[in-house]
Amino acid sequence: MMDFFDIIAIVVLAVLPVVAVVIVVVLGSLPGQIAMKRGHPQASAVNVASWLGIATLGILWPLALIWA
Numbered sequence: 001m002m003d004f005f006d007i008i009a010i011v012v013l014a015v016l017p018v019v020a021v022v023i024v025v026v027l028g029s030l031p032g033q034i035a036m037k038r039g040h041p042q043a044s045a046v047n048v049a050s051w052l053g054i055a056t057l058g059i060l061w062p063l064a065l066i067w068a
Helices: 004-037 043-054 061-067
Strands: none
Touching: 004 043, 004 061, 043 061
């Protein structure tokens, strides 16, 4: 029989992947949103560089953030 701590563990394990996906999406779109908000002439390129940075585990993401 499941006790209280087992239920808490299952809830945490169910919520954790959702939170991870939300964090990745927010961080992936951040430089593009900043560039569009500031009227950057190459905002779409910043957005693509940001998503490529997320896809390559963060290599290009800081450069996209600085570029924005």
